[in-house]
Amino acid sequence: xxxxxxxxxxxxxxxxxxxxxxxxxxxxxxxxxxxxxxxxxxxxxxxxxxxxxxxxxxxxxxxxxxxxxxxxxxxxxxxxxxxxxxxxxxxxxxxxxxxxxxxxxxxxxxxxxxxxxxxxxxxxxxxxxxxxxxxxxxxxxxxxxxxxxxxxxxxxxxxxxxxxxxxxxxxxxxxxxxxxxxxxxxxxxxxxxxxxxxxxxxxxxxxxxxxxxxxxxxxxxxxxxxxxxxxxxxxxxxxxxxxxxxxxxxxxxxxxxxxxxxxxxxxxxxxxxxxxxxxxxxxxxxxxxxxxxxxxxxxxxxxxxxxxxxxxxxxxxxxxxxxxxxxxxxxxxxxxxxxxxxxxxxxxxxxxxxxxxxxxxxxxxxxxxxxxxxxxxxxxxxxxxxxxxxxxxxxxxxxxxxxxxxx
Amino acid sequence: xxxxxxxxxxxxxxxxxxxxxxxxxxxxxxxxxxxxxxxxxxxxxxxxxxxxxxxxxxxxxxxxxxxxxxxxxxxxxxxxxxxxxxxxxxxxxxxxxxxxxxxxxxxxxxxx
Numbered sequence: 001x002x003x004x005x006x007x008x009x010x011x012x013x014x015x016x017x018x019x020x021x022x023x024x025x026x027x028x029x030x031x032x033x034x035x036x037x038x039x040x041x042x043x044x045x046x047x048x049x050x051x052x053x054x055x056x057x058x059x060x061x062x063x064x065x066x067x068x069x070x071x072x073x074x075x076x077x078x079x080x081x082x083x084x085x086x087x088x089x090x091x092x093x094x095x096x097x098x099x100x101x102x103x104x105x106x107x108x109x110x111x112x113x114x115x116x117x118x119x120x121x122x123x124x125x126x127x128x129x130x131x132x133x134x135x136x137x138x139x140x141x142x143x144x145x146x147x148x149x150x151x152x153x154x155x156x157x158x159x160x161x162x163x164x165x166x167x168x169x170x171x172x173x174x175x176x177x178x179x180x181x182x183x184x185x186x187x188x189x190x191x192x193x194x195x196x197x198x199x200x201x202x203x204x205x206x207x208x209x210x211x212x213x214x215x216x217x218x219x220x221x222x223x224x225x226x227x228x229x230x231x232x233x234x235x236x237x238x239x240x241x242x243x244x245x246x247x248x249x250x251x252x253x254x255x256x257x258x259x260x261x262x263x264x265x266x267x268x269x270x271x272x273x274x275x276x277x278x279x280x281x282x283x284x285x286x287x288x289x290x291x292x293x294x295x296x297x298x299x300x301x302x303x304x305x306x307x308x309x310x311x312x313x314x315x316x317x318x319x320x321x322x323x324x325x326x327x328x329x330x331x332x333x334x335x336x337x338x339x340x341x342x343x344x345x346x347x348x349x350x351x352x353x354x355x356x357x358x359x360x361x362x363x364x365x366x367x368x369x370x371x372x373x374x375x376x377x378x379x380x381x382x383x384x385x386x387x388x389x390x391x392x393x394x395x396x397x398x399x400x401x402x403x404x405x406x407x
Numbered sequence: 408x409x410x411x412x413x414x415x416x417x418x419x420x421x422x423x424x425x426x427x428x429x430x431x432x433x434x435x436x437x438x439x440x441x442x443x444x445x446x447x448x449x450x451x452x453x454x455x456x457x458x459x460x461x462x463x464x465x466x467x468x469x470x471x472x473x474x475x476x477x478x479x480x481x482x483x484x485x486x487x488x489x490x491x492x493x494x495x496x497x498x499x500x501x502x503x504x505x506x507x508x509x510x511x512x513x514x515x516x517x518x519x
Contacts, residue, residue, distance in 0.1 A: 032473050032492060033473065033492060034443060034492065034494050039472075044417060044418070054417065054418070076492065076494070078473070110470070111470060111474075120459075120466060121467075122456070122465050122466060122467030122468075123454055124469070125467075125469055125470070125471060126469060126470045126471070126475075129468055129469065129472070129491075130471075132471050132472060133445075133449065133468075133471060134412065135418065137442055137443065137446035138412040138413075138415070138418075138421050139411055139412065139450045140410040140411075141449070142410075163416055163417060164412050164415055165412070250455060251454045251455065251465065251467070288474070
């Protein structure tokens with residue numbers, strides 16, 4: 001039996017494994033993917049100091065360190081259920097059942113799709129799919145693409161595709177319907193783009209963002225936003241156009257693009273066809289929480305964190321004994337925050353396993369998560385710190401209510 | 408058609424070159440050992456991985472990391488394996504499912 005089992009080998013899971021192993025615990029990591037690293041594998045961007053953050057190298061470094069500390073890995077192995085036993089947890093995979101007293105869920109995030117007519121055609125994929133195909137497997141997702149959805153993730157991946165010499169016709173908005181909500185409204189998208197402006201070498205977007213700090217200016221910015229769009233890394237970004245259909249006979253052959261007004265409504269007669277052989281849908285990320293749900297964790301919906309998150313405290317403990325969480329299952333943030341959360345979770349597990357004298361180390365690690373968050377280069381939601389405060393208030397309320405019950 | 412990115416300005420030259428043979432719907436292809444089936448097929452220009460059970464329409468990868476199950480194929484006789492998660496091995500036999508017979512009559516028009 002392992003002292004601790006970790007589900008997920010992304011930055012959170014790997015960092016937690018290394019931390020636990022450093023404290024003398026025996027660790028098993030289970031992951032359904034072929035390689036360790038999780039979403040970190042696909043990441044590739046230039047840091048403000050001019051060095052490159054290369055997700056493949058960062059993943060390999062963490063993996064090597066974990067192997068050197070005798071962490072065991074079980075890759076290519078989906079976990080389909082977890083169950084609370086009399087003491088500890090049972091983890092079910094196709095071939096085996098595992099038991100442990102300490103289980104860490106570091107399952108990461110999944111991408112929200114955006115419904116667009118034609119989205120089931122081969123050649124339509126999530127923007128993360130194109131990233132993994134390009135950077136990890138080194139296969140071009142196609143010759144020429146269109147990205148639907150303008151946000152932090154799609155802007156970063158557009159640049160990565162460009163680096164790999166994959167041609168992009170444009171980044172543009174989805175058609176405004178009941179399900180696309182704010183992602184289809186130029187004004188809302190412009191607001192969310194203001195906090196990625198530092199990533200944009202395009203002078204219009206960069207200098208433009210300084211002038212759009214108040215709502216009136218944002219409205220003006222959209223109204224005067226040039227109809228032919230602006231360019232970021234030489235890729236046209238169309239905030240006044242939307243994809244109303246993806247077409248093709250058995251696979252993607254193009255998209256129908258229409259001009260939209262400032263509220264996202266299609267202007268009739270403005271439709272045009274853009275030929276392409278792949279389309280990326282960028283609907284943003286949400287925490288991947290199914291295993292926490294089957295375990296019976298209480299949940300809370302926090303938009304700032306990307307969706308429903310299992311209640312947990314700053315020490316990464318859930319409301320269930322012996323069950324911990326770290327990384328994007330706790331809210332959508334970057335890999336460095338996830339890794340810092342993994343360290344805290346690892347220390348909490350070590351303490352609960354009987355390792356003494358960890359209290360000050362745990363406190364420092366929690367401060368380090370906050371520091372990482374403040375200094376994050378890419379923020380998926382501008383109010384993530386607020387989301388974390390809401391979560392802590394909910395945790396306190398939950399704890400207070402359950403304690404009353406047992407009095 | 409070769410879609411492989413052999414040289415990359417930041418990631419450098421591709422290191423893997425261990426090509427193995429496999430079949431997809433009885434046609435022979437080559438791909439890199441241990442790369443996901445989805446990558447091997449896309450590198451060969453194959454986008455359609457299966458046909459929808461009811462409508463028969465073409466489907467390919469969507470999320471590429473195991474979440475959506477859109478890329479399910481039959482591998483060496485085992486059904487519903489995710490092409491994006493399955494590492495390619497020499498001699499693998501991969502097949503698409505076909506549209507299933509749907510003997511149930513659609514009554515919806517009479518109930519509108």
